[in-house]
Amino acid sequence: MSSRRALFDDEHEAFRDAVGTFLDKEVVPHHEQWEADGIVDRAVWVKAGAQGLLGMQLDEEYGGGGNDDFRFNAALNEEMTSRGVYGAAFTLFNDMIAPYFAAQATPEQCQRWLPGLTSGELIAAIAMTEPEAGSDLQGIRTTAIADPDGDHYVLNGQKTFISNGILADLVIVVARTDPDAGSQGISLLVVERGMPGFERGRNLDKIGQHAQDTAELFFDNVLVPRANLLGAEGSGFIQLMTNLSQERLSMAVSAAAACETVLETSVAYTKDRKAFGRPISKFQHTRFVLAEMATETHIARVFVDDCIARHLRGELDAATASMAKWWTTELQKKTVDQGVQLHGGYGYMREYPIARAYLDSRVQTIYGGTTEIQKEIIGRSLGL
Numbered sequence: 001m002s003s004r005r006a007l008f009d010d011e012h013e014a015f016r017d018a019v020g021t022f023l024d025k026e027v028v029p030h031h032e033q034w035e036a037d038g039i040v041d042r043a044v045w046v047k048a049g050a051q052g053l054l055g056m057q058l059d060e061e062y063g064g065g066g067n068d069d070f071r072f073n074a075a076l077n078e079e080m081t082s083r084g085v086y087g088a089a090f091t092l093f094n095d096m097i098a099p100y101f102a103a104q105a106t107p108e109q110c111q112r113w114l115p116g117l118t119s120g121e122l123i124a125a126i127a128m129t130e131p132e133a134g135s136d137l138q139g140i141r142t143t144a145i146a147d148p149d150g151d152h153y154v155l156n157g158q159k160t161f162i163s164n165g166i167l168a169d170l171v172i173v174v175a176r177t178d179p180d181a182g183s184q185g186i187s188l189l190v191v192e193r194g195m196p197g198f199e200r201g202r203n204l205d206k207i208g209q210h211a212q213d214t215a216e217l218f219f220d221n222v223l224v225p226r227a228n229l230l231g232a233e234g235s236g237f238i239q240l241m242t243n244l245s246q247e248r249l250s251m252a253v254s255a256a257a258a259c260e261t262v263l264e265t266s267v268a269y270t271k272d273r274k275a276f277g278r279p280i281s282k283f284q285h286t287r288f289v290l291a292e293m294a295t296e297t298h299i300a301r302v303f304v305d306d307c308i309a310r311h312l313r314g315e316l317d318a319a320t321a322s323m324a325k326w327w328t329t330e331l332q333k334k335t336v337d338q339g340v341q342l343h344g345g346y347g348y349m350r351e352y353p354i355a356r357a358y359l360d361s362r363v364q365t366i367y368g369g370t371t372e373i374q375k376e377i378i379g380r381s382l383g384l
């Protein structure tokens with residue numbers, strides 16, 4: 001991302017430059033191999049930790065950045081998106097996992113886990129989705145029943161589509177600690193690598209974002225110490241609802257950046273590609289398509305930056321976050337499709353960035369709550 005926006009100051013731009021330098025050296029040259037492998041090299045997480053890119057909102061005492069300024073998160077997200085490197089899921093950790101540790105971890109848990117998470121030596125995942133429960137979190141069936149002596153929970157169930165599922169050393173598992181208490185019976189438990197009964201299934205074969213490992217997880221009578229309960233028992237659903245607005249904003253940040261990148265790529269290609277003796281950018285239809293893409297991309301940028309500003313003030317409500325998530329991700333899908341069309345046959349070749357963007361972008365309207373779920377949330381906010 002090259003243009004300076006009023007939302008960011010010199011400190012954010014210096015951070016952005018440092019992120020870009022890091023990505024160009026440590027991520028971009030290896031990403032094609034990671035795509036082929038279906039997983040990134042763990043060493044890149046340690047390198048990211050050494051650069052201060054992990055846990056920016058976590059306490060400095062544990063190696064974090066010590067601030068909750070989401071603009072740093074956004075800058076990292078945008079730089080990764082503009083390069084099409086989704087495999088090293090730093091944004092997933094910073095925007096969607098670290099907030100649970102920041103808000104709920106006890107001092108003892110902080111001592112145990114945060115130094116490893118901020119250094120990149122420990123990799124984390126969050127396990128919400130199940131085969132029969134995706135966007136409807138109240139439909140989860142995984143249970144964690146306290147054993148008679150009260151020192152452990154007995155965890156049973158299955159999760160799927162879990163990002164970082166193969167690499168993860170710590171998994172925040174959403175489970176029912178009281179099956180009869182509805183949303184008030186949901187809790188968060190941290191399951192650690194090597195706990196007996198915790199098994200990983202296959203690394204799922206997705207159509208895009210191949211370098212991002214995504215797995216099935218299985219829990220068969222896993223004894224999880226009560227000391228691994230994250231937050232109060234029964235508070236899990238509230239924790240999830242509290243953090244989902246930032247999660248959806250993060251996806252909107254990525255979507256807006258992706259639209260900008262596709263626009264830049266498409267403008268450059270149409271200026272260079274010739275048909276009937278002249279650049280295809282000289283055809284009126286091409287100019288009109290690019291004009292529409294530029295206009296809608298600018299609208300997305302203004303909207304998302306306003307949402308970031310609201311979030312910084314603590315004023316981003318669930319309905320507005322849902323608006324940002326569904327509209328920008330649907331726009332991303334549309335914009336990428338237009339970019340492929342402008343590239344013609346070359347847009348269908350995976351060696352071209354636009355083709356990879358087409359594959360990588362499709363999940364954006366699905367994970368984090370589908371477009372339909374976002375519209376349902378907005379509709380309810382209108383009293384419908």
